[in-house]
Amino acid sequence: MPDSDSFTIEPSSSGRMLCGGCVPDGVCRLGVEPRDGMWFDVTCPRHWQGGPGVAHGGWIAAAFDDVLNTAALRTEPRMVTKSLSVEYLRPVPVDRKLAVLARIERHEGREWTVSARMTLGADTLATAHAELRTRRPDHYSRHEHWLAGLPLPTNEN
Numbered sequence: 001m002p003d004s005d006s007f008t009i010e011p012s013s014s015g016r017m018l019c020g021g022c023v024p025d026g027v028c029r030l031g032v033e034p035r036d037g038m039w040f041d042v043t044c045p046r047h048w049q050g051g052p053g054v055a056h057g058g059w060i061a062a063a064f065d066d067v068l069n070t071a072a073l074r075t076e077p078r079m080v081t082k083s084l085s086v087e088y089l090r091p092v093p094v095d096r097k098l099a100v101l102a103r104i105e106r107h108e109g110r111e112w113t114v115s116a117r118m119t120l121g122a123d124t125l126a127t128a129h130a131e132l133r134t135r136r137p138d139h140y141s142r143h144e145h146w147l148a149g150l151p152l153p154t155n156e157n
Ligand SMILES: CCCCCCCCCCCC(=O)SCCNC(=O)CCNC(=O)[C@H](O)C(C)(C)COP(=O)(O)OP(=O)(O)OC[C@H]1O[C@@H](n2cnc3c(N)ncnc32)[C@H](O)[C@@H]1OP(=O)(O)O
Pocket: 009, 017, 018, 019, 028, 032, 033, 034, 065, 066, 067, 069, 070, 079, 080, 081, 082, 110, 133, 136, 138, 139, 140, 142, 143, 146
């Protein structure tokens, strides 16, 4: 059985950064593409629509989570998100290429503070702020151990 704590997000053979869920597809299902430096192109796929022609807020948060972690993953391959806050300033259109610029605000030991801004032309549509952590070496094995100790679910719960 592979050691879950050896999991890292690194560029695939195609050069793409992909999360564990997207590796089998070879493409980011959220529509996030790293561009230059801390710039990213993001396009909300229509199936993440929340209202007519506009993105679901959960997609916006997930896209920011990818962007903010990818910014830190360039230095440290083992990251998790501790907190994420999003300000939704304007509706975000689906099927339109948007720009996101990320920024590392602070990095000290395992602690990272990062932020990002999503824009279309000159307009800011949303901003995000997150605290990230470099994973402890036993992060996933501790989780698996905890889960294995839980009672098995029954039909009543
Ligand atoms: C372009 C395409 C993009 C491609 C690239 C795509 C990148 C995608 C990246 C996605 C990143 C994510 O969304 S990650 C998924 C969402 N995030 C998570 O699942 C993190 C869940 N939260 C945690 O594991 C924890 O709260 C931490 C690690 C964040 C806590 O960190 P911390 O604040 O530094 O504190 P720490 O001292 O480590 O731990 C605080 C308390 O939590 C306990 N604790 C910590 N870790 C664990 C653990 N694994 N299992 C059990 N318990 C734990 C500690 O014992 C302690 O308990 P006590 O001593 O207080 O009792």
